[in-house]
Amino acid sequence: MERRRGTVRDLRRDNRSVLLWTLYFDQPLSRQDLSQATGLSPASVSNVTRELIGEGVVVEAGSVDSDGGRPRVLLRMNPSFGYVIGVDVGETRIRVELFDLMMTVRAKADYPLNPNEHGVGEVVDGILGGLATVLADGGVAASAVLGVGIGVPGVVEQGAEALVHGQTYGWDAVPLEGLLRSGTDLPLYIDNGAKTMGQAELWFGAGRGAQNAVIALIGSGVGASVITNGSTYRGSSSSAGEWGHTTIMVGGRTCRCGASGCLEAYAGAEAILDRYGLPLPGDDQESALAALIEAAAAPGPASARAAEVLDDTVRYLGAGIGGLINLFNPERIILGGWAGLLLGERSLPAIREEARRHSLRQPFAETSIELCRLGPDAVALGAATLPVERLLNGVAAASPGASRSAS
Amino acid sequence: MERRRGTVRDLRRDNRSVLLWTLYFDQPLSRQDLSQATGLSPASVSNVTRELIGEGVVVEAGSVDSDGGRPRVLLRMNPSFGYVIGVDVGETRIRVELFDLMMTVRAKADYPLNPNEHGVGEVVDGILGGLATVLADGGVAASAVLGVGIGVPGVVEQGAEALVHGQTYGWDAVPLEGLLRSGTDLPLYIDNGAKTMGQAELWFGAGRGAQNAVIALIGSGVGASVITNGSTYRGSSSSAGEWGHTTIMVGGRTCRCGASGCLEAYAGAEAILDRYGLPLPGDDQESALAALIEAAAAPGPASARAAEVLDDTVRYLGAGIGGLINLFNPERIILGGWAGLLLGERSLPAIREEARRHSLRQPFAETSIELCRLGPDAVALGAATLPVERLLNGVAAASPGASRSAS
DNA sequence: ACGCCTTAATTCATGACGTGATTTAACTCA
DNA sequence: TGAGTTAAATCACGTCATGAATTAAGGCGT
Numbered sequence: 001m002e003r004r005r006g007t008v009r010d011l012r013r014d015n016r017s018v019l020l021w022t023l024y025f026d027q028p029l030s031r032q033d034l035s036q037a038t039g040l041s042p043a044s045v046s047n048v049t050r051e052l053i054g055e056g057v058v059v060e061a062g063s064v065d066s067d068g069g070r071p072r073v074l075l076r077m078n079p080s081f082g083y084v085i086g087v088d089v090g091e092t093r094i095r096v097e098l099f100d101l102m103m104t105v106r107a108k109a110d111y112p113l114n115p116n117e118h119g120v121g122e123v124v125d126g127i128l129g130g131l132a133t134v135l136a137d138g139g140v141a142a143s144a145v146l147g148v149g150i151g152v153p154g155v156v157e158q159g160a161e162a163l164v165h166g167q168t169y170g171w172d173a174v175p176l177e178g179l180l181r182s183g184t185d186l187p188l189y190i191d192n193g194a195k196t197m198g199q200a201e202l203w204f205g206a207g208r209g210a211q212n213a214v215i216a217l218i219g220s221g222v223g224a225s226v227i228t229n230g231s232t233y234r235g236s237s238s239s240a241g242e243w244g245h246t247t248i249m250v251g252g253r254t255c256r257c258g259a260s261g262c263l264e265a266y267a268g269a270e271a272i273l274d275r276y277g278l279p280l281p282g283d284d285q286e287s288a289l290a291a292l293i294e295a296a297a298a299p300g301p302a303s304a305r306a307a308e309v310l311d312d313t314v315r316y317l318g319a320g321i322g323g324l325i326n327l328f329n330p331e332r333i334i335l336g337g338w339a340g341l342l343l344g345e346r347s348l349p350a351i352r353e354e355a356r357r358h359s360l361r362q363p364f365a366e367t368s369i370e371l372c373r374l375g376p377d378a379v380a381l382g383a384a385t386l387p388v389e390r391l392l393n394g395v396a397a398a399s400p401g402a403s404r405s406a407s
Numbered sequence: 408m409e410r411r412r413g414t415v416r417d418l419r420r421d422n423r424s425v426l427l428w429t430l431y432f433d434q435p436l437s438r439q440d441l442s443q444a445t446g447l448s449p450a451s452v453s454n455v456t457r458e459l460i461g462e463g464v465v466v467e468a469g470s471v472d473s474d475g476g477r478p479r480v481l482l483r484m485n486p487s488f489g490y491v492i493g494v495d496v497g498e499t500r501i502r503v504e505l506f507d508l509m510m511t512v513r514a515k516a517d518y519p520l521n522p523n524e525h526g527v528g529e530v531v532d533g534i535l536g537g538l539a540t541v542l543a544d545g546g547v548a549a550s551a552v553l554g555v556g557i558g559v560p561g562v563v564e565q566g567a568e569a570l571v572h573g574q575t576y577g578w579d580a581v582p583l584e585g586l587l588r589s590g591t592d593l594p595l596y597i598d599n600g601a602k603t604m605g606q607a608e609l610w611f612g613a614g615r616g617a618q619n620a621v622i623a624l625i626g627s628g629v630g631a632s633v634i635t636n637g638s639t640y641r642g643s644s645s646s647a648g649e650w651g652h653t654t655i656m657v658g659g660r661t662c663r664c665g666a667s668g669c670l671e672a673y674a675g676a677e678a679i680l681d682r683y684g685l686p687l688p689g690d691d692q693e694s695a696l697a698a699l700i701e702a703a704a705a706p707g708p709a710s711a712r713a714a715e716v717l718d719d720t721v722r723y724l725g726a727g728i729g730g731l732i733n734l735f736n737p738e739r740i741i742l743g744g745w746a747g748l749l750l751g752e753r754s755l756p757a758i759r760e761e762a763r764r765h766s767l768r769q770p771f772a773e774t775s776i777e778l779c780r781l782g783p784d785a786v787a788l789g790a791a792t793l794p795v796e797r798l799l800n801g802v803a804a805a806s807p808g809a810s811r812s813a814s
Numbered sequence: 815a816c817g818c819c820t821t822a823a824t825t826c827a828t829g830a831c832g833t834g835a836t837t838t839a840a841c842t843c844a
Numbered sequence: 845t846g847a848g849t850t851a852a853a854t855c856a857c858g859t860c861a862t863g864a865a866t867t868a869a870g871g872c873g874t
Contacts, residue, residue: 006425006447007832008860011418015861018413032822040413041862046824063869069821070869155769165769212643226734228635228642235635235736236619237773242733247726247765249657259765261726319654319668326649327633327734329642358654358666362562362572366644414861415831422832438852448833453853470840476850477840 015040016048017394020057023077024392025203028061030072049075057081057391077101082146082391085134085186086384087127088193088377089152091115091220092284094123096130097380098138101146101388103204107138118169120179128183147187147387151196151379152176153221155239162190165239168221168256189386193217193379195232195241197336197372198225199389200382202232205373206334213332214324215372216243218317218340220285221256222264226328244268248319266316269339276309278302286338293346314347318354325359325367336372344371422447423455424801427464430484431799432610435468437479456482464488464798484508489553489798492541492593493791494534495600495784496559498522498627499691501530503537504787505545508553508795510611514545525576527586535590554594554794558603558786559583560628562646569597572646575628575663596793600624600786602639602648604743605632606796607789609639612780613741620739621731622779623650625724625747627692628663629671633735651675655726673723676746683716685709693745700753721754725761732766732774743779751778 004010015038022037023029029037035045052058059078063071079100088095094111111126127150135142154166162177177188198215201207202225207215213227222244226233233240244264245257252261253271265271269285273292280288280295296306321333335344335351344351352369359367374381411417422445429444430436438456442449459465466485470478486507495502501518518533534557542549561573569584584595605622608614609632614622620634629651633640640647651671652664659668660678672678676692680699687695687702703713728740742751742758751758759776766774781788 004446006418006422006445006451008415008418008830008858009832011413011415011831012860015413030822038413039411042823043825043863044413044861047861050824065870066821068819068871070823072822155767157769165767167767167769224734228640233635235770236738237736237770239767239770239773240734240736242736242767242770245733245765245767246653246730248654250655250723250726257767259729261765316657319657322666323653323730324734326652327647327731329644329647329649331643358652358668360562360574360646360649360652360664362564362574363642363644363646363649366646415829415859416861418860419831439850449852450834450854451832454832457853470851472841473850475842475848477852479851 012048013394015044016052017392019045019048020052020077020392020394023058023075024388025208027076028074030064030074032072034075079104083138083140083144084146084384084387085131085148086196086380086382087130087148087150088196088379088383089123089127089150090193090379091153094126094130095377095380096127096134097377097384098134098140099381099384101391103381103384103388106140107134109133109137118166118171120171120174120176124176124179124183127180131184131186142184142186145186146391147189148184149189149191149196149383149386150176150180151191151193151383153193153223155242156190156192158190158234158238162188164190167258187387189383189390191383191386192223192225192239192241193383194223195225195234196380196382196386197374197378198227198241198334198382199232199385200374200378201334201336201372202227203385204381205378206370207332210330210332212328212330213334214241214243214328214330215334215336216321216324216340218267218269218335218337218343220270220339221268222320223337224324227330228328243320243324246320246323248316248323263316263320267313267320272309272313272339275312276306278305286342289339289342293342296346310343310346311350313343314350315354317343318351318356319358321351321355321369322358322364325355325363329363330367333367333369334372335369336374336378338376341371419455420801422451423459424799426452426455427459427484427799427801430465430482431795432615434483435481437471437481439479441482486511490545490547490551491553491791491794492538492555493603493787493789494537494555494557495603495786495790496530496534496557497600497786498560501533501537502784502787503534503541504784504791505541505547506788506791508798510788510791510795513547514541516540516544525573525578527578527581527583531583531586531590534587538591538593549591549593552593553798554596555591556596556598556603556790556793557583557587558598558600558790560600560630562649563597563599565597565641565645569595571597574665594794596790596797598790598793599630599632599646599648600790601630602632602641603787603789603793604781604785605634605648605741605789606639606792607781607785608741608743608779609634610792611788612785613777614739617737617739619735619737620741621648621650621735621737622741622743623728623731623747625674625676625742625744625750627677627746628675629727630744631731634737635735650727650731653727653730655723655730670723670727674720674727679716679720679746682719683713685712693749696746696749700749703753717750717753718757720750721757722761724750725758725763726765728758728762728776729765729771732762732770736770737774740774740776741779742776743781743785745783748778 061076079102098107109130157163194217215225217223224243226241245262247261249261253265255262255265282288468483486509503516505514516537564570601624622632624630631650633648652669654668656668660672662669662672689695
């Protein structure tokens, strides 16, 4: 991960990198477009491009007339230069997806989990099984895989080998990378699931183009991904963005993390249902929350009570979001996660209003609050962007197969 | 502020910059030391050094024996290459200080303010008067001044001309830079006072060497400065770090910002005194808070009540700090501001404990919570570092006098 | 078909830069 | 005084980005 700088060679790597990034997100582009977009001279674009085409990362694809003159040749990423795998370790299932470079899904695999028993061995088995399945189904050789991104709940401590701390479900410094290493030698990128979902929204969803944003993930629990200067902020030990355990009510409800007054203890789906207290139809949290929202809308005896719980939730959420606005001054707040979507669909305007009441005028005015745009696969998708990010940054060199022997 | 990158010339500027930064903070250093510290080759260090000495930014200063061989020549910044001015616009006074490049004070000036009437004109007059005074007292020509840094309370919106929003004391988009421009043509750098104080602690105080830190400023109100990747984080419209108005108690006390439940409404000095409610000796908040702390320690009728108020304060503060730890995952939290110091001296261990109770284990374990190390002039000192930062980054070119005509 | 025009991309000559190897500088010690 | 030692400067070389010049690839009018 060491990034040298200072020699004229590093300069080339950086230029190559900005060129790849612009091409990745705005393709197809002609060499001329690239020159304009990156600020590099046409000559340099030509040189770097030749190199990239030679390596097979970039391909020429069609051309466009330019009234009267020589037509522009369009450049694209080569989608099959290499493949990436994204893994979403969720509360109820492990999902594994195989993508090409442009993030087209090639194969999927699901592995159900017992929600109340996050056995490490089971998770490891599920991931390894999923890897084998998608490679077989997708017809892709392991040597063509650039890497495997894995989004897990809980804090991921990056180091020689990533450790996972899941304070709310009993994982304490689990050496997930080491455990997986014995079953595969693909390059692994393990990160917090909220962060990978955030990166998915940043790259392909409601966060596109943002330099500073916060993606809030509200599911059973509450998490967030903070984007600063265009990339995921990780802090000193890569656990930044743990929004769910911000105190919004000193001395308040006890949270499953052990503290009291956490946002998650009020606005997480589990907490919402618990605060409502009454039984609801549906055998999982998702349908229960949907039922609660329906109850609040429909006339009936439970309506007022349900609406009150939801309105309180909006207030808590608004307070939490207001804090994010004040602290991070983002240009965008994106509300995601299945519970975030349900709540947002019902009461996004109210959430905005509560966020306004709990933040300062100037930063609030600079922020837009929106719903996420990607579906439930965003965690896996975002995880799969991790190896792509590495490729775009120019760390992964020429041939994709080489990455296997990177022990 | 545009920073080009991509040409071999930009590379030189960057290398020059890292060399200047290392020299600034670890001087004196020999060329060899610099080579080792920056990773640049001895040859490059030699070249860049020659350039810097030629410009007068760096000077040779003495030498050190190296058992048997040619002695190492030590290099230093030239303290009188240029001068900088720092301005602290506080609640009760404006303080203006003149420094040389190495931040040795050359002159000071104070200008009292009526605490309850932050007249814009008065502030402008005070600053302009202070500038003239320190230049005269310090015997420094205006042409030798690299710039003037100004730390103000409230949100500073950077743009063509900096605007100041002081929501808590009635400044709304005040064009401070424009107003000052008519009285001086020195380069101006206006920033939030908590941020400039944070930068002072980062450069010279308890934050030295930190890559990720939060400097909490607790005075009459509450602010913070967030350091990410070694420099002040500003967000999309440079108002990031407004910690004081984070909600820690939904539906709680009304804050002077208009919202309810803000941290500032509980842990700011004004709020602490208000929560105590009873009269205290002393004619300003500072002596009143000191008296409150004394009352809690001494036996007496008011002791229990005072201790309770302070203990509550610690809890609120701990909740706020816990949120910072979870969200930013800093390696260090630094407690500053006059009230922060008073509270910290009394109960830093308790604050640490409450922060622990309100944060997740893993990020808390990575964080140390300390008191600031600089005195009450930190805001002005930090403001004065703003033009120095620009110099170190290589934006300011050869002769310091040239900066005057940078309109 | 042909030449002219327009635009895109490449090539070329140039200058800036960092670097390892070599040389010079500066000082110690026997 | 000369050998040894370490610091710094210089040199020769390779890499790179770039503006200018050149080539490539099409349209259009005659």
